[in-house]
Amino acid sequence: MTKIFQIETFSTFQVYNNENVCEKGDFNMQQNNYGRPAGRSGRKRRVKKRRRTIRPRAIVLGVVILIIIAVAIGWKSMSRSDTEEEKQSSVQSELPGSSVDGEVQQSASSTDESVPQSEPSADGNAQPSETAVDGAASDSEPDIEVVDGLTYVNGILIANKSYSLPADYNPGVLPEAQSAFDEMAEGAAKDGIKLYIASGFRSYDYQAGLYQRYVERDGAEMADTYSARPGHSEHQTGLAFDLNEISDAFAGTPEAEWLAEHAHEYGFIIRYPADKEDITGYSYEPWHVRYLGKETAEKVYESGLCLEEYLGIDSVYAD
Numbered sequence: 001m002t003k004i005f006q007i008e009t010f011s012t013f014q015v016y017n018n019e020n021v022c023e024k025g026d027f028n029m030q031q032n033n034y035g036r037p038a039g040r041s042g043r044k045r046r047v048k049k050r051r052r053t054i055r056p057r058a059i060v061l062g063v064v065i066l067i068i069i070a071v072a073i074g075w076k077s078m079s080r081s082d083t084e085e086e087k088q089s090s091v092q093s094e095l096p097g098s099s100v101d102g103e104v105q106q107s108a109s110s111t112d113e114s115v116p117q118s119e120p121s122a123d124g125n126a127q128p129s130e131t132a133v134d135g136a137a138s139d140s141e142p143d144i145e146v147v148d149g150l151t152y153v154n155g156i157l158i159a160n161k162s163y164s165l166p167a168d169y170n171p172g173v174l175p176e177a178q179s180a181f182d183e184m185a186e187g188a189a190k191d192g193i194k195l196y197i198a199s200g201f202r203s204y205d206y207q208a209g210l211y212q213r214y215v216e217r218d219g220a221e222m223a224d225t226y227s228a229r230p231g232h233s234e235h236q237t238g239l240a241f242d243l244n245e246i247s248d249a250f251a252g253t254p255e256a257e258w259l260a261e262h263a264h265e266y267g268f269i270i271r272y273p274a275d276k277e278d279i280t281g282y283s284y285e286p287w288h289v290r291y292l293g294k295e296t297a298e299k300v301y302e303s304g305l306c307l308e309e310y311l312g313i314d315s316v317y318a319d
Contacts, residue, residue: 142312153311156292157237160308160315161281164231167204174238177291181241184266193258198287199242202235225283229317234271239291246287256286264301267294276306281315 145152149166152158159165185195202210208230214223234240243259250256260270271290272282290307292300300310308315 159234159237161317162315165236170203171238173201177239180267180291193255195243197241198246201238204230207233241289243287250287264297267291267297269297269300279308280306
């Protein structure tokens, strides 16, 4: 400000000097009219003009200073109010059971009440759930849903003696199951094991004829221990395969042992394990695998349970 004031004073002085130069031409006239040298009168005018120039700038400077002080005071008051609000909100958040507009309580209740639901695909089949309930084998009741005649337990399509499939359900081998088998066969080949599909998808009518032949040969009671009635076969889901040799001779082979140890790594389980006949309803079939998806198959395998035990369901014909 001092420098500006000096520059402005200097420039004003220059102007007045110029005026004084102009006035020198009229020196004699002014001396005669007023009786005193014109130079003294010129100095008085310069002082007056200089004062008029300085006064408005001082006023403006004072106003600016006042504005700055007012803004600083306002900013401090705003910061204090914000700090008080933050303290109040932090105290409320620390109180047990408190929440802002009840959002925490609502989110907690919605989490407790929400249950994942499986949705059928375009062809009417729900994909095997990769997020099956971990506590399926606990005391909790299984989540059973019937969609277009298909029964899903915790999102997993089920076909056993208790739950049947519609006669017109004819999906063929599902692509995800076929892709998983191809990957498993490739992995087995790296270990010197050859796997191939001996029996894949079976329609309702095909299973009806197959079961009838077994009944005629061994009787219904014996046939029910190793063959499913029409509508109750896992082969109709398009998610099950009989591999290599469909006979008791397959048990104990390197292929059977490899399957028992590695099938879950590719999303499959041994569907009818040994010593579970009373639960699954079928005798031991080391060649029969069911696709569940890698995550669910891993959980079932680690549980050491058959699928009925894992889901908390039974497998018994109604009649």
